[in-house]
Structure formats: C-alpha cells, structure tokens
Amino acid sequence: MPLSEALRSAGAQGRDSVAALAKLVREAFVAADALDALRAEMRRADVKALPAGVTGKYDIVGVSAPMAKVYDLVEKVMPSSYPVLIQGESGTGKELIARALHKYGPRKDKPFVSENCAAIPETLLESELFGHKRGAFTGADKDRKGHFETANTGTIFLDEIGDMSPGMQTKLLRVLQDGEVRPVGGDRVIHVDVRVIAASNKDLRELVGKRMFREDLYFRLNVITIYLPPLRERKEDIPLLVAYFLQKALVETKREIAFTAASMKALQKHRWPGNVRELENEVRRGVALCDDVVDAIDLSPEVRGA
Numbered sequence: 001m002p003l004s005e006a007l008r009s010a011g012a013q014g015r016d017s018v019a020a021l022a023k024l025v026r027e028a029f030v031a032a033d034a035l036d037a038l039r040a041e042m043r044r045a046d047v048k049a050l051p052a053g054v055t056g057k058y059d060i061v062g063v064s065a066p067m068a069k070v071y072d073l074v075e076k077v078m079p080s081s082y083p084v085l086i087q088g089e090s091g092t093g094k095e096l097i098a099r100a101l102h103k104y105g106p107r108k109d110k111p112f113v114s115e116n117c118a119a120i121p122e123t124l125l126e127s128e129l130f131g132h133k134r135g136a137f138t139g140a141d142k143d144r145k146g147h148f149e150t151a152n153t154g155t156i157f158l159d160e161i162g163d164m165s166p167g168m169q170t171k172l173l174r175v176l177q178d179g180e181v182r183p184v185g186g187d188r189v190i191h192v193d194v195r196v197i198a199a200s201n202k203d204l205r206e207l208v209g210k211r212m213f214r215e216d217l218y219f220r221l222n223v224i225t226i227y228l229p230p231l232r233e234r235k236e237d238i239p240l241l242v243a244y245f246l247q248k249a250l251v252e253t254k255r256e257i258a259f260t261a262a263s264m265k266a267l268q269k270h271r272w273p274g275n276v277r278e279l280e281n282e283v284r285r286g287v288a289l290c291d292d293v294v295d296a297i298d299l300s301p302e303v304r305g306a
Helices: 003-045 065-077 094-103 122-130 166-178 204-209 215-221 235-253 261-269 275-289
Strands: 084-087 112-116 155-159 195-200 224-227
Touching (some): 065 094, 084 094, 112 122, 122 166, 235 275
C-alpha cells in the first residue's frame, strides 16, 4: 500500500477511535448524571429512621389533624378521675391512650393494670378482676388479689369491654357505683379507689340498642369518650409511623434501612384494615426482605395490589 493511502487509513481509524471514545465519555457522563439524579430523588423521597424524641404527644406517634383532636381531649380529661371510654377499631392503639392518661395524669406514680376482657372466660375473668379466697374453686389453694385491688389508687384498663358477659357487666357496675369489690368465695367487700378506662372496637351504643350491653353500665363508662381514628383517616401520619418502626428495627438489626418513594406510595394507597398494628408488621416484613432499601417489591401482595 502506498504511504499516502496508509496515512489516510490510519487517520480514519484514529478519527473513528476518537469518536468512539467521545461517545463513551458522553454516555458515562449521562449515566453519572442519571445516577446523581436518582440519588438526589431518593434523598428527597425515602423515609429513614426517626430521630429520637420526634413522635407526637404523650408517647403516641402522629401529628395529623385527627390525632391533634385526640391529644386535645386527652389533655382535658387527664387531670380528672372520671371513667373514660376509648372507642376505635382494632390496632388503632387504644391502650396507648389509656397509658398516656395514666402516665401524665395525677395517678402517674400509682399502679396501672391492664386486662383484655375478650381473652379470658367469664369464670376466670371474675377471679382476675376481683380476686378470690382460698378454696373458692378447684385450684384456689391460696388467697389472691384481683386487678382492682392491685390497681388501688391507680388506674385499671379494661380492653374489649364490649365482649364482657352480662353477669360480669352487673358486677362491674357495682364496682363503679360503690367502689367495692367482693373476691370470689369471700364474704367481705374491699373498698378501692381506681380510675376505670375501658375500650372497645365495637359500638357500645349499638350493643345497648341490641340489649347486648347494659345501658346503665354504658352511661357509667361513657362519662368521657375518646374516638381513636383508623389509620385510613390519618394517612399523613404513615411516613412518621414508618420512620418510628424503622427506628425500632434499627435497634434490633443494627442496619441502616430506608423506604423508597415507590414503597411509600404503595403504603399511602393501602386501606389498612388492621390499622397501625398492620403497618408495623408491614415494616418488619420489608426490613426482613430488603438489603438496605425497602422498595415496593419487598411489600406484601395486599399492599402492592393497592
């Protein structure tokens, strides 16, 4: 090949190589810009663990308008010793409200006792609440204090009171009226000073209309009612709740984890029939399945399907 043709061929190859190199450089810059943009978007959109002390009020997570109304009512009734009825769906955090009323009220240094009325048969519930004397029934080998006596001068929280049997309702009414409890198998009454906070996921007024709950007991308990909204009515609290549960996960797993914008969008769309309890389980699932970032694919099918 003549020298002139060889030079032209080498020059053409050189130009092609330079053009190819320039293309690679441009693509690299575009990719870097896209990566920087993605990182910036994730910094703006993701949800990470909540800084300590940032929750809401009274150790309850939530800053939405519906929760602000709850806090306002809690603050008003806290100084009194009147009975309080907390109504709300399962998983909304009714016991948190009861504990807040006790912890920040005048009985804060006194006992707080909690009992789920739906979890214990009637015969055992009477013994749990009022105590029993030795020999009152098979297995009662010694005297035992009931929850009311244990909670004397403090607070007792009766959860799912709508499931209490008619017979137990009558006995509870007597305690509210007279401030006296009679242990099972006992012949003497015990005077107690206890603030009663009751909760139910059922509409007690509706149960009264169906003659499934004593009307006089309902009015005794219904001095002050606090309605706890379901999570679907305060979805603006979801990012805060997710961050709070991530903070708990951080303590357990020692990992830095974040929820992406896509996963948060799915969480915001879900109806949450199980309320805050269901959301906490969803966060735990995401943390268990992800590497360091929880994306929509890490969520349960029910939440992704929303």
